[in-house]
Amino acid sequence: MMSTIGDVAKRAGVSRMTVSRVINNSSYISPETRERVLQAIAELGYIPNTLARSLRFKQTKTIALVLADITNPFFTTITRGVEDTASEQGFSVMFCNTDESQSEELGYLNVLLQRQVDGVLLVPASHTLESISFVQDRGTPVVLLDRHIANARVDSVRGDSEQGAYEAVCYLLELGHRRIALVNGPPTISTAVDRAAGYRRALLEAGLGGSAERIYYGEFTSEGGYRTAKRALAVKPLPTALFAANNFIALGAYQAIRELGLRVPEDISIVAFDDLPLTMEPFLTVVAQPAYEIGQRATELLLARLAGEGPTEPQEIVLPTHMIIRRSSGPPPADQA
């Protein structure tokens, strides 16, 4: 089926090297010879085996994208940014879903290194150094996406969670809210930590001390958001606004609110991190991150590393977020303000 360079050489009556040179334009070849080789290639439908090439060059022109769940539109969009950028430069992308499991993550990284990927884009499932070291120790460059890890000497690209959260909470404060609950992800993930920090800063600046803090940690999933919001909504007096630490949490939190018979935004406002695109009547007020650009920039950085370019020091790229105010937020109920 798949013919080799030897088949082409035989058919064209030349050596394999000559065929190689024609394919790669790596040296002058007489027009007639080249013609015969091209002819043979066409007749056989020959396609070079880049595996063999990779074995020599120790370069597979393949990168890996390891993330939590490609089903989350935030990651989907990142993924698209990654693939577009990579393919522009002749790189292919392999992807894996860890579902936030560190052991899944390590398993995948192991397979990916066996496959000799040139570099890894990683949305780390935990704040430990283990996964990163595993890859870096074997000489493969890593760029972290969305999340960063303290003390790791590693490139990273993410949205500004702290500032984004700060702005969202300031917005709610300006609307008159004073009881704002943060329905958060797990404290082991930097985005959750950073968003909590931004939330805290906004409260403090507004003169609301630590006693006003209502932070609930949970999972970055819809089910997690539902459960965590339930906890937040079990405290009296009720919060007048929920700040959901990501889009999936917002989905679950909304459900929890509706089950209590409360209306959004009349009884309670919701603001979330990450957009929820693709809806007919956009409803959720969000802190949108430049997801596509995060994927793009991270890939550019990784490919630059592979090319030996860029500064030696690890880069930390933090992109600005922007708020989109929609109908899920408004002033608190009159009797609560």
Next chain:
Amino acid sequence: MMSTIGDVAKRAGVSRMTVSRVINNSSYISPETRERVLQAIAELGYIPNTLARSLRFKQTKTIALVLADITNPFFTTITRGVEDTASEQGFSVMFCNTDESQSEELGYLNVLLQRQVDGVLLVPASHTLESISFVQDRGTPVVLLDRHIANARVDSVRGDSEQGAYEAVCYLLELGHRRIALVNGPPTISTAVDRAAGYRRALLEAGLGGSAERIYYGEFTSEGGYRTAKRALAVKPLPTALFAANNFIALGAYQAIRELGLRVPEDISIVAFDDLPLTMEPFLTVVAQPAYEIGQRATELLLARLAGEGPTEPQEIVLPTHMIIRRSSGPPPADQA
């Protein structure tokens, strides 16, 4: 950095073959020798290079997923089904976005074959045989997803577009609609053709002749849906219902409707193919396809082919759809029934 089997052999004081045998458990090795080898592997952090292995076995344990746009939640979910199924069986997945361009598609397939992927999952951008033949002629199995191609000897897995469309239109007819416009994708894609066929069958069964047909072809995108819906809405008397041939078209169509100052569903109903998940208040009535399962079944079929299992004849798997009735549809305006 990356140590080789030779490094391990040297460190353990054995031959490379012995190391190979330890790694693959392919023959008896004395306990002491095995122990020393394992020790050396651990000390070096050795990871086998599967590229070299692939070169011999002509098996990369990698499959490719070539689709239109991973950003569409329908494809995202398929993608997730593919990856879960593939990784369960030790396969990795490469993915590529064609944006419905046949030339992009061919370019990607070429790269993928060069990379020696074992099989290809393809959402074909066109109804021609070119792409499929290109891959099959080189001995690489292909499974079509979502779309099928006439006269192609190839496996395929998809949702039942004809029946799904039939049911959606029957539902609208039962509500009392008589002027139903199909805002379709391009006539070169089987899903658009099949959905038109189901639409037609429902109208005919209801005793509405060909004169009742309002089929508008366009693109499977939001912008395309917008433009095509504009055309559908330029015809008087106005349709009382739009049947959008996919979720993105529905998004654009909805915008077109709102721009005319019409309300959904009071003035005009919308029903669409493919769900639009991840919304707080689901609104759109849809014909939902089992996207995850399409990815799963297609991958299972492909991997079975790779294992030399299954019937010789090409399989055509058609999965049932199911309607989800929500708020975007209702009876036609009283004066129009």
Next chain:
DNA sequence: CTGTTAGCGCTTTCAA
């Protein structure tokens, strides 16, 4: 301008 040799990392013979 073209061919020969050697080797990338691994494993399948065949020997010892």
Next chain:
DNA sequence: TTGAAAGCGCTAACAG
């Protein structure tokens, strides 16, 4: 139980 030789498909380096 272990090792040596050969080769998967390709190309750099060195002839000629």
